[in-house]
Amino acid sequence: MTDVVARGLTKTFGRVTAVRDMSFTAPAGTITGFLGPNGSGKTTTLRMALGLVQPTGGDVLIGGVPYARLAHPRRRVGALLEATGFHPGRRARDHLRVLAAAERIPDRRVDEVLGQVDLAEAAGRRVRGFSLGMRQRLGIAAALLGDPEVLLLDEPVNGLDPAGIAWLRGLLRRLAAEGRTILLASHLLGEIAQTADHVLIVSSGQLRFAGPLREIGETNEALESAFLDLT
């Protein structure tokens, strides 16, 4: 059981405070929705959790340890970030094989996750020719590659069609039911209302609400009015 815990997390870029004294817990076995308007600090928070951005203050612990000190980070934590890039000339399967090399994950597992995100037939194609939705699926495959107990996902439904969104929702529910920890950042309230157990609502880098979804309203309308009040 691996919780994700932020403690007094703060980040300033020059004179701009992107994240201010944020503390929360994303418990294992649940989907925690991370909601906030564009530019509210969600992405910066996730990047700090993943050791990509150095906090000005505070920290994020994954199972009690900062990400940068995990011995096998890809086997513990899967991440999908918005700015994650692909080499346009690299084939989808090779993209995953590059990541697999970091943890000596066998090619068999690469093919398995390609099948899981429905990219088995496109595995040999260069990413250059992929649609936004296919790139998103490849990014999700990369996050799943190490069979991690924690998933940190930034706007994962971006570019997915309705069937893809429904598939992802089912997948995340199943993974949470297995006891994994899922932190799902989004500005799509409807998606969070349908998927999350817990919600964190941030605005201007500050946490405005943290608690079970039912406390704030499980319907899209209730969540929307609470969100607009808080942000």
Place this chain on the structure above:
Amino acid sequence: MPRALTTEFRKLATVRSPWLLLALGPLTVVAGISGLVASGGNVHDPALPGKAFAHVGLAAIFTLVFGILAVAGEYSRGTITDTFLSFPGRRSVITAKLAACGAVGAAAGLVSAGTALVVTAAWWSAKGGTFHLSAADTWRTLGGGVAANVAFAAIGVGVGALVRNLAAAVTAALAWVAVVEGILGQLIGSGLARWLPFSASESLDRASLTSSSGLLSRGLLAQWDGGLVMLGYTVAFAAAAVLITLKRDVT
């Protein structure tokens, strides 16, 4: 093999662009040596084979860009995020890139050296000249050329880490080689100019032999000294690359 190094080799093995770039090295050698002979080089001149072999060092411009591409290319395309997620310590990423690019730089230099030998042998036999493989000069020039290919690949990794924007990094590096160092050298005088990186590499790979009246060909260091200076630059760029990479936020 360390996991970071396997990762770097797998990255290189799964794309084409860096290899197309490196193929320009041997092509430059073929064109350069052919030009040397076609422009009236006398194959009976005992100094001419050395001038032919010195083209191997010129191919290092491509290993320089290759090294830049290995780092700045990742920043430009955003794949650096995944790389640092795999190796959050980051130091292993830069050392693996230095090792992988150095090894590929050595291989590219050896291919260029082999190409130089074959092309020179072909021209000399076509023109009825003779040259001796056993000449110490041959191996000094070829060896220096290969070393320059390795050093520039590693320096490229450093430049790419310092200037993450791919276009800016390549432009800056090529501008330095083609323009900036020459002007700076005139300002500070040849006594100091010979310590600058491109001049030092010219003494290492004896590229000055290819231009009899080049601005930079006057007052170069001895080959071994040039090699030591290049080693110094390589270590300095590598250390700077590691230090800056450890600190910087990836947003």
